[in-house]
Amino acid sequence: MKISKNIKYGVSFLVILVVGTYISNRLSEQTFESDRWKNWTETESEMSLRWDMMNSLRKNHELKGMTKTEIAELLGMPDSERKSSFTYNLGFSRRGINMGYLDINFNESGIVTDYKVMDT
Incomplete structure (x- = not known):
């Protein structure tokens, strides 16, 4: 029993x-809003805002095929930039103390070839 x-x-x-x-x-x-994304600061009340917007961003914007300029217009300047990639801090990923990142890769012509969301 x-x-x-x-x-x-x-x-x-x-x-x-x-x-x-x-x-x-x-x-x-959250619904993706370009202005809120670009003006985000990691505060206690919005520490996961960008992370929460990722599903909406992926559903409503085809990032592959966009240019570096178009990405910068949509998301603002990246937190980290290399010749062939932009990286954006997404804040806390809601999985413990993990941080999220959006890594966007460009080809030699500056066109997005792929992107990935990382939870570290």
Whole structure:
């Protein structure tokens, strides 16, 4: 009898954990707004703002094929720039104390070839 009760509690806990994580991730998604992205400062109240905007950014803007100038107009100047890539700090990734980064890679003509979101 004890084992079946423990199994019920364990299964209930897992269901609540999965549903809670799903709801939390959906609620944290923000609509991408270029001006808010560009003017973001990492404050306690908005420490994950850019991270939360990433899904909306990916859904509504085809980054591949854009030029460096178009990316800078959309996202502002990067936090880190190399000849063939821009990196943007996304703030806390909502996975513990991990930070998120958007790394955008360009070909020799300055056209986006790919990008990745990193959680470090």
